[in-house]
Amino acid sequence: MGLIYQPAVPVSPGKLAVWLFLSTEIMFFTALIGTYIVLRFGAPEGSWPTTSAVRIVEWIGALNTFVLICSSGTIVFAFENARRDKPAQAKIWLLLTMLLGGAFLGIKAYEYGSKFAHGIYPRVPRSLIYDRPDINYLSGLKQNLSQEIRDLEETKASPDEQQKLETLYLLQLGMVGWTEQKVGSTDDPMMKRLAIESLAQQIYPISDPQTDERINTYVANEANEVQMLFGEENAKLKETELTLKSTQSDIGQLSGIKEPNDEVKSTLAQKTKLANQLTAQITALTKKTTLLRKRKEALEIFKDVHGGINEHYHLKLPMVIPSGNTWANTYFLLTGFHALHVFGGLVAFLVLCPKRLGASRAGLVENVALYWHFVDIVWIFLFPLLYLF
Amino acid sequence: MLFTMHATIMIFFVIIPILAGGFGNYLIPLMIGAEDMAFPRLNMCSYWFMWPAFGCMILSFFMPGHGPGAGWTSYPPLSVLLSSAPGSGNAQTLWTLGMIFIGVASMMGSLNYMTTIIQMRAPGMHMFRMPMTVWGMFITAIMQAFALPVLTAALLMQLSDRVLLTGFFLPEAIAANNASPASGGGQPLLWQHLFWFYSHPAVYIMILPAMGMVSDMLSCFSRKPLFGYRPMVYSITAIAGLGFIVWGHHMFISGMNQILAVSFMVSTMLIALPSGIKVFNWIGTMYGGRLHLTTPMLFSIGFVSMFIIGGLSGIVMAAPPVDIMIHDTYYIVAHLHYVLFGSSILGVMGAIYFWFPKMFGRMMNDSLGKLHFLLTFVFLNGTFYPMHLLGAKGFPRRYADPYQLEGMLELLPMNQFMTYCAIGMGAAQLIFLVNFVGSMFVGPKADRNPWNSNSLEWSAPSPPGHGNFDFQPIVYRGPYEYSHPDTETDHFPQIVAEATDMKNVEVNA
Amino acid sequence: MNETGQPTHKKNSPFIFIIVFLMLCALTGLSFWIGRSHLMEDKFTGWSAMMAVSVAKAMLVVLFFMHLWWERPWKYVLTLPAIIMGALLVLLLVPDIGFRTERYSQERNSSAAESRELTLDSVNSEDVHFER
């Protein structure tokens, strides 16, 4: 038998339940957004990445906000038409809403794609983001690079890949090898850090005019130094080679003597020793000059690389973005769960779609619309928090 | 691993489902005069979400490590690093997944309860004519609705830490198995906060419905109106409200901010106030009443006395200095079992004896019930009371072999005594089982109102068929009008309009 | 009231919704503009302004799109506690997580993220000297 009740609020149970559900959703998103807020504003001072550092494009976010607001508007009209018992119009507005919701997800997917293309994922091992330019980063970079080279060497390469391999070799020696040598040769921790920092900046620049300038000054200074050093060392090398040559010809002459006396013998021994020393010196110098030459080459080639080495050569080498991992975690968390909610709304629309949206179903349309507006409100807060702060 | 599962299964699969799931679904519509819950399909959905949750938990036993490795609190980094313990692999992941399922299921259930109670009360049943049981369930549903989403969000983050290798809860420079330190700025404390934001209210979720049911039983068997009905309602509301801002008392030794710790201490001690009001009102209800010492009444009195002990030890440990001393000792174990087992489970048992006639149309055997109560009550105290003493001596929980610690060996006899009591307590439950199953088939037939109780469900047929009521219930008064001066009988059901109508009711019944 | 519990609000003609929609678009533009304006020079001012705009937008959606303007305010009874509870949760997270770096150990600090400026400030890149 149908019992009569005394409802406390003048709405259908369904609508009440939707509002209650939205209250629980407020708590759910509070936990997520709260996590973001405390992790973000509690991050070590000044370390939170700027939007450009993580390749956030503000206007795309604004566009998405606009799309979602439009869809909120269209669902209002869908409900108004259903309420006035105009099912055909209601359906058109509903379809429009679905289209806009789909567009939102499409734009989101595009944004995700561009993050992934830059190698920005949540965390190791897939993530390539390091929090600070330290020795861990350098060894990670070295490992990653040699792995890349090994992979390329194995697949007997096309000319394109051959060229890429050349670049990688140059990177390995002129950038990573150089920095390693530099870090190894100094005790000053600040110098170490600066060397790695400039390397990181060249691989993945965190565009910030002030910082860029300082790094550029550093690199330019270094280029001069390298140029000078290379000249000096090269001269030294040439000189040593000449000395070696004369010593060797001396040795040839001395060993030509048929019956050497003691003096000759001792001179010969001396000269041989000298020759050995010189050879060792030359090896060391050659190594040094090679490194310097590679460094020179690398500095020249990678000097004006637009957007950093990673972007220019389509590489995914480890990069330094302070607090970048926490940024990625929270960004994907918030936008991901929001996108899931958008998707849920689309599914609900899809279920509504084949039905006749007359006045009898207005309540149903309204309930789904309420949920959709809530999803919109969440995005209204996420947009400034993630894109503009 | 077994500890994890004991806690998880008891809390999330026994107490909460029985209280909220079982009694809630059964009693709420009956007590407010509704045919059914507002959304039967949502209810089914919630029920079917329980099964994958249970499946995940069972499955995790068969994974390497035989059960999750991180305890029911699942603290990171132990719960997040995949190689930190034998059960840190798939077993832990399955546990997390199961918890998410059960969270979703409970949330759907709580939406259903709230809507039903708000919208589907019989004419005349205003909010302040609802039995305390319904109030308890209502407040519980509200707490679940607010607290569970936070736990679900935290669990999802933990799951992503495990599966997608994010780092929400992993601190900087943490290195496992000689791997190079993973970068990240996650915070283990964040998990603790989010977890306890749910799990402290969960304590009240486990006890508020039992409090409500006990209030009903006490009033019924004292044949007296419930002492201070409105203060009772306000105090459970206050417990619920305060329950949301005390979670930090579980984290005093986590290295949390000291000012925060003190504010959590203050709010925790404040909860003693509404709890005290409730105890006072229960005692006031019994005082001067004509007590009928039936089995449900005995269990209710047991509930009240155990709650006093459990509550008092709770106030003791609310102070950070004391808590730092007894943290992770058996004192805590004693406290939580007095509250959860001593109170919640005794309340539930009483409720089963009380509403069994309504559910199955037959009475349970009273003598067996009293024996069951006596044995349970004695062994319960035998098991859990010595834990206070052990804890005060510093006996740690969660150790495989605490006797290796200095000065612990002398405590061995006490532990053995507790073990015997626990076995006795388990055995006593067999009596209950026999009584329950046996009474279903051979118990004496019960009429509509075997306890001469007032609330709506006792006016419905026993067992109530489909649609619950065979008449349109209309409510004229609150549920606690026992020994009303105008009536000849000592009860005055909610559906009866005038005292002179009582005779008709007897005929109808 | 009709059967769906929807108050019969004749007043909400489509114009209101269009106006609200346009206001929402304008406000989106406003917060975008704030993000690039001089208000962001002082971060705190910029953030507060943007949050104020967001709250205004949310209120517009709640009041008009979700019909609270025309209905009795019972919904606040459900949503306000959630909002208060949420605010409280975030507030109580602040001392422990928000100010976490204040209590970092030396060791932990040495592997925490660090701002670039700090790295560079400690060295003057002009007088870089090299080992010969």
Ligand SMILES: [Cu+2]
């Ligand atoms: Cu607690």
